[in-house]
Amino acid sequence: MLKYVPAMTSVVMEEIPGKVTLAIDISNCRGNCIGCHSPFLKLDIGEELTEAVIDALVEDNFGINCFLFMGEGRDHERLMELARYVKEEHHLEIGLYSGRQEVEDGIWDLFDYVKVGPYLPEKGPLTKKTTNQRLYHITEKGREDITARFWYRGLENKGRVI
Template identity: 45%
Template sequence: MLKYVDYDIVFQEIPDEVTLAINLSNCPYRCKGCHSPHLQQDIGNELNESSLSGLLQVYEKAITCICFMGGDADAGELYRLADFVWRSRGGRIKTAWYSGNDKLPEDSKEHFDFVKIGPYIEALGGLDKKTTNQRLYHIGNKRKI
């Protein structure tokens, strides 16, 4: 089961997209300097098709992408929800995943338009630093509705 703590419309997470970023809890990584250490706890409300549909009904006219910030603790459920977004909105809303994994999970390419990987390493900085270990992949649309 996935739980979300909060969400916001953001403009910098995914380039050229207006993104509904959903912060998921129960992160298995313990990155030093994490900007959201409270997300390491098992807290928040269940994220399921019903709660996701509610968020999409409110924000779908304002966004072009939905980004799951975390979800590594239950990647299978995350993939299922990403596919639900894609199917239920006729492919109009792109899907993205910010993962702390250090390798791009091969099966993630089937479920997301964008995937950011890499644990946050304080000394290397985030995606805005040339020294970062984190990578953002634009996978593109490989799904059929």
């Protein structure tokens, strides 16, 4: 089972460059970032994310062209099932913000955008040039590191971190 935090669900412009993104915060985070900024996301909170919930979220947020899983939870198979559902049934691009440094090959094969790397407060989130985190765009040509697209004036204090 995968759970998300409904109150944190929002349409965002900064998390995936060039996309109108519906961002879903997944709880039960299995990450262990030393400087975790959202420790409540490690708890078993929120509501179950299902295909029916995804249908309703997409319908309620007409105009989005990307669906972002902010975190992975602890049920990898369900994450992959639901991500595949979004892609195949709703024809949206899909992204994953992982707190892990390494992710499974299946994730690289399925997702269009993948963020890797734990959050380290001294290095900052994606919007800081000092960040250790990386956002990749995966296309038929391979993985492109697009982290530098966050580093333009004015964005440093915007957006969410995970």
